[in-house]
Amino acid sequence: QVQLVQSGAEVRKPGASVKVSCKTSGYTFTNYLIHWVRQAPGEGLEWMGIFKSDIGDTIYARNFQDRITLTSDTSTSTVFMELSSLRSEDTAVYYCAREGVGTWYLDFWGQGTLVTVSS
Amino acid sequence: QSALTQPASVSGSPGQSITISCTGTSSDVGGYNHVSWYQQLPGKDPKVMILEVTNRPFGVSTRFSGSKSGNTASLTISGLQPEDEGDYYCKSYQSSGTYVFGSGTRVTVL
Numbered sequence: 755q756v757q758l759v760q761s762g763a764e765v766r767k768p769g770a771s772v773k774v775s776c777k778t779s780g781y782t783f784t785n786y787l788i789h790w791v792r793q794a795p796g797e798g799l800e801w802m803g804i805f806k807s808d809i810g811d812t813i814y815a816r817n818f819q820d821r822i823t824l825t826s827d828t829s830t831s832t833v834f835m836e837l838s839s840l841r842s843e844d845t846a847v848y849y850c851a852r853e854g855v856g857t858w859y860l861d862f863w864g865q866g867t868l869v870t871v872s873s
Numbered sequence: 874q875s876a877l878t879q880p881a882s883v884s885g886s887p888g889q890s891i892t893i894s895c896t897g898t899s900s901d902v903g904g905y906n907h908v909s910w911y912q913q914l915p916g917k918d919p920k921v922m923i924l925e926v927t928n929r930p931f932g933v934s935t936r937f938s939g940s941k942s943g944n945t946a947s948l949t950i951s952g953l954q955p956e957d958e959g960d961y962y963c964k965s966y967q968s969s970g971t972y973v974f975g976s977g978t979r980v981t982v983l
Contacts, residue, residue, distance in 0.1 A: 801973055
């Protein structure tokens with residue numbers, strides 16, 4: 755069955771970086787794109803970027819362009835999201851979610867990873 | 874890259890119909906049919922309810938329908954039920970190759 759399993763909760767100090775993983779299984783990795791979306795406490799969903807597993811390309815939201823890096827390990831069908839220069843406003847649940855190539859919607863989500871930024 | 878505009882809250886009585894709007898620009902909602910809607914129930918992950926403006930995924934109730942006019946997409950919930958209470962978000966593809974979510978709408982069943 756399809757699974758997107760994310761790494762566990764993280765706590766970081768302001769200015770540090772965090773790397774969250776999203777291990778996928780149950781489907782052909784290159785047939786789906788992986789989006790990253792975050793949700794701050796009590797707030798809405800915010801799109802961060804996309805890893806195009808089919809061509810190995812990335813596109814980032816302008817708000818995160820200078821701080822986000824998406825990478826993958828194709829041997830384990832895992833996508834990584836690294837966010838640098840963390841500030842308190844980055845405290846949020848971070849989700850990975852998949853989109854079938856050419857379908858334009860998110861059909862399966864990871865369980866979310868809480869990242870807390872606090873001094 | 875501002876969020877698409879949604880009303881903060883919409884409410885209705887059981888059995889009524891409600892409509893949630895999602896307003897963007899010609900570079901996103903108005904320029905493409907790649908608009909989807911997501912339901913997020915309390916404490917749960919988002920679930921897609923509508924894709925490509927009007928299409929319902931398998932298993933989603935026919936009470937949910939989508940439409941678009943110009944730069945505004947809409948989600949209508951007919952025959953409102955208590956289990957529909959939660960947050961709803963639109964999402965659109967943008968001409969820059971990025972995506973953007975709406976600001977979110979809290980649906981309350983009175």
